[in-house]
Amino acid sequence: MDYDVQYDKIYRYCYYKVKDKNLAEEITQETFLHFLDSGYREQGKSLQYLYTIARNLCVDHFRRNTNNKQILLNEEPEEPADSGFEEEFGIKSDLQKAMSVLSEEDREILLLKYANDEKDTVICGLFGISRFSLYRRLHRLQKLLRKHLIVYSS
Amino acid sequence: MDKELKMAICRAYEAPLPGRKEEFLQKIPQNSMQKSSLYEIICSQIGYIHKGAWFSATAIFGAILYFLSQQEPNTVFLCSALTPFLALGVLIESGRSQRYNMAELESATKYSLRSTIFSKMLILGIFDLIVLLLIISLTQLQKRYGLLLTAAYILLPYLLTMWLGLMIERTSFGREIPYSVMGISTLISVLMFISTGTNIIILKPDYGIWWEFGTFILIAEIILSGQKRMDQLEESIWN
Structure with missing residues (x-):
């Protein structure tokens, strides 16, 4: 496993959850420290383990500070420095609107699959679903996003 | 999903660049997360394979070479009758940890029990495959049957032993497993010898399609069976 890439x-996963750069970085580092302290022995599931730790730490954070939960629900994420593509094609805002229709779990699946480029086995393991179920879900999400994109763009 | 939408999704999840990444990565030990490659595991395990496994496989190959040199009309079946003992070597080796009650201890070692058994089975499997391919090519020199049929005649008893052996290892516990596997391989071997001696109808090339079909089915079954066995060993990892 490459630390650099996994970091x-x-x-990205933590940032998506907490929507705060410093906090996301703090949780990311805590995730790695927890992982290293756990004495994990390699058995091909280190990524699933890392994501599970990160997810639990985010949940812990929200439990400690319920106000942050409101931020998660209401606030839009910080704008990244460069967002040329979508601005150029006018997709991003429509896409974000379309994605707001999706469930939290669906958005997480899209993040893992496309933004983090994770293998299907990792995603299936994290959500406890079969490959077939994942393919069906991605297909359904694609259709749903396309449908909403057409609605918002028109 | 189309490329444009995928790219847009990636951008939608884009996060600002982390500021303390390099600093953090320099602080943590770099090797603790590195996964051992299959090659490393295989290299480390090759020395732990019991000498008997290599010796028996070589002895069987020697016996088969002897049969081939005799130029008997039933050479293919005589060679085929010995192949279950090749499979026996792999099966005995894969069950060694459980036989000596070392499975639990091996689960806590650097390489998991699953990796160890998988690599040992892979090494011996490849060795057997080379031996079997050699036997098939040498038998093929007699040009008695087609290549596919010769391969089916040679492989089917081996595969049948392997499949039944894996099934026994998966479903039974205790020290009796090697005896059951030995019994199975001996039974298959003896049946092949008897069939060769009596020139039973099933050995006629007219039934060759069934041998070929059976070989393909058994290959698929062994892959599934091997997968199940590895999944079963996964339990030990999480224990």
């Missing part, structure tokens, strides 16, 4: 993925 970015876990950080």
Whole structure:
């Protein structure tokens, strides 16, 4: 496993959860420290383990500070420095509207699958679903996003 | 999902660059998360395979070479009758940890029991495959049957032993497993010898399609069976 790559993925995942750069980075680092302290023995599930730790730490954070939960529900994420593609094609805002229709779990699946480029086995393991179920879900999400994108863009 | 939508989703999840990444990565030990490659595991395990496994496989190959040199009309079936003992070597080796009550201890070692057994089975499996391919090519020199049929005649008893052996290892516990596996391989071997001696109808090339069909089915079954066995060993990892 490459630390460098996994750090970015876990950080992106945490950022998506907490919507705060510093907090996301803090949780990411805590995730890795928990992982290293756990004495995990390699058995091909280190990524699932990392994501599970990160997810639990985010939940812990929200439990400690319920106000942050409101932020998660209401606030839009910080704008990244460069968002040329979507602005250029006018997709991003429509896409974000379309994605707000999806459930939390569906959005998480999209993040893992496309933004973090995770293998299907990792996603299936995290959500406890079969590959077939994942394919069906992705297909349904694609259709749903397309449908809402057409509605919002028109 | 189409490319444009995928890219848009990636961008939608884009996060600002982390500021303390390099600093953090320099602080933590770099090797603790590195996964051992299959090659490393295989190299480490090759020395732990019991010498008897190599010796028996070589002895069987020697016996088969002897049969081939005799130029008997039933050479294919005589060679085929010995192949269950090749499978026996793999099965005995894969069950060694359980036989000596070392499975639990091996679960807590650097390489998990699953990796150890998988690598040992892979090493011996590849070795057997080379031996079987050699036997098939040498038998094929007699040009008695087609290549596919010769391969089916040679492989089917081996595969049948392997499949039944894996099934026994998966479903039974205790020290009796090797005896059951030995019994199975001996039974298959003896049946092949008897069939060769009596020139039973099933050995006629007219029934070759069934041998070929059976070989393909058994290959698929062994892959599934091996997968199930590995999944079963996963329990030990999480224990």
